[in-house]
Amino acid sequence: MTELHPLDAGFIELEDSDRHISLGIGAVAIISGTPPTRAEFAEVLGERIAANARLRQKMRRAPFDLTAPVWEEDPNFDLAHHIHWTALPEPADDSALFDFVAAELEKRLDRDHPLWQCIVVERLTGDRWALFVKAHHSMVDGVSGVTLLSTFCDGMEAVESGGANGAQPAVNWLAWAVKGIRLPFDLPRHAVSVIRGLIPLAAATLASATDSSLNGSIGQQRRYIAARTSLTEVREIGKAFGATVNDVVLAALASAYRDLLLQRGEQPAEDTVRILVPVSMRAADAKYVLDNRVSVMIPALPVHLEDPVQRLSLIHDLMTAHKSRGEAQAEKSVMGLADWLPFAPIAWTVRLLSLIPQHGITALATNIPGPPHALTVHGREVLSLLPAVPIAMRLRTGIAILSYHDQLNFGITGDYDTNPDLRTLADGIHGAIAELLTAARNLPDAL
Missing domain, CATH: 3.30.559.10 (Chloramphenicol acetyltransferase-like domain)
Structure with missing residues (x-):
């Protein structure tokens, strides 16, 4: 066990x-x-x-x-x-x-x-x-x-x-004893580091975003749609503007959410769309271990900006700042600290927190690196891979982005009753990538 x-x-x-x-x-x-x-x-x-x-x-x-x-x-x-x-x-x-x-x-x-x-x-x-x-x-x-x-x-x-995945390893009693001896000295220093990194995460979670139709209670039924894009083109955009693939992905989502808000007759404000971005903490030697090894960041998408290049530039700066503050490492440290605690209070705390309506986060967006080469199943070619993620905690939309070979595919899950217009998000992603690609190819260095 x-x-x-x-x-x-x-x-x-x-x-x-x-x-x-x-x-x-x-x-x-x-x-x-x-x-x-x-x-x-x-x-x-x-x-x-x-x-x-x-x-x-x-x-x-x-x-x-x-x-x-x-x-x-x-x-x-x-x-x-x-x-x-x-x-x-x-x-x-x-x-x-x-x-x-x-x-x-x-x-x-x-x-x-x-x-x-x-x-x-x-x-x-x-x-x-x-x-x-x-x-x-x-x-x-x-x-x-x-x-x-x-x-x-x-x-x-x-x-x-x-x-x-294997049997529970034998307990290293010497290591536990050393941890116990060092705990009174290490814990205060560790706690200060964790708290410093968690403050921005807590603030983003507890603060109320600008009122919009993107956040609220959800039902049991779901909608799903996919947007297929080119990984080669996304990398070209990133190289042209000194951004990462994840930066370009988030810029495309910002454009898509801006389109969605405008279509719904809502004004895209600076803090309307805060998204939960999982960050993989998985080491290379744990590639095949089936469990969760993620932390999170909660950036605000600049849906208030009209210019797609300005959106990409601001997102790059925001993500760099988030990473430098150590939020992902701090959240990972909290999960490590939880391994020391009795399970019962952890379980009861999760249940209690799940009953408190959160208003600070409007969506989930997770970028998953997939197989870089083409796959086959029983000798048949895998034409595309599409990801699908669940939604919960008043997040009416969940978006997973999965690379496969030369593709970058977006799988969009939405609450059935409150997200009848997922097609707008898919079309917005396609439109944003096309705009950024045109802008990249029109740069002086690209001529």
Whole structure:
């Protein structure tokens, strides 16, 4: 058995606190040709998951949450519980696929079994099929979730069961004793550093943003849409303006949210759109460990600016300032500190906080590095990878950005009742990248 880390367990607590949410993270591989037979698919998938103990483990909670939940072997593990086949109604195009993804994001994973599933979607238009892989957020973050999907592809290294996936390591009593002796001396210094970094995060979370339709209660139904862009073009924009790929992504989102607010008849103010930006803290040697290793930043998108280049420049400056303040490291340190605390008060605190309506954050945007080369599944080419993230905590929109080969694809999840116009966000992203690319190519050095 392996205990869930506080962040992993926190997603269980968050889901339990709100009947409207399901915290499954998904990725959709759209694949050319026709799928293999069910027997062929099950045989290969069984081989791929054999190296990963986590995929054969279910989560068990302790009575009254006195101790952390644990991953334990499912004595009745049956691969058939986790593989499903379906076909979409005519015309079985991308729009129908997006509706299917939205419906799947509404469904909670069955806690009587390991918290993941694969769904094969047959007979898409254009001689295609799709593989939708979903796992609970307590098991994976964006990076490890995409790694999980990639390991189901041909020629990819199987996920190893080391690290957090293996048996609980033996306790190093000498190390614990040394920590205990040093704790009275290290804790005050550590606490000052953590508090200094957390102050901006706390302020952004607790402060109320300018009133808009982007933040508020959510229902159970979801909408989903994707925007496909070129990673090559985004890199060209970044190189021209001295910005990162993530800067360009956030600038495109700022433009899209500006369009959305104007379409809804709302004025885009300077602090209207504060977004939660997860930052991966995953070391290279933990690539295949299925758990959460993220911190967060909460920048405000400059939706008040009309000029796309000015938006990009300001976002670059904002993100540089956020990183220099150490907010992500401070939040990571808090999660590390939580490993020292009893689980029960942590669980109760998460439940209490989830009941307090937050008004300071309006959306989630997570940028996930995906496979840099083309993939195949059973010899069929993976044409594109689309990410899908859940929403919760009054965040009516969640946007995941996933690179794959030469693509950069945006998967947009929205609350069904309050986000009927997700197409505006997708079109805004396309329009913003096109504007920035034109501006980049019109620079004097580009001539």
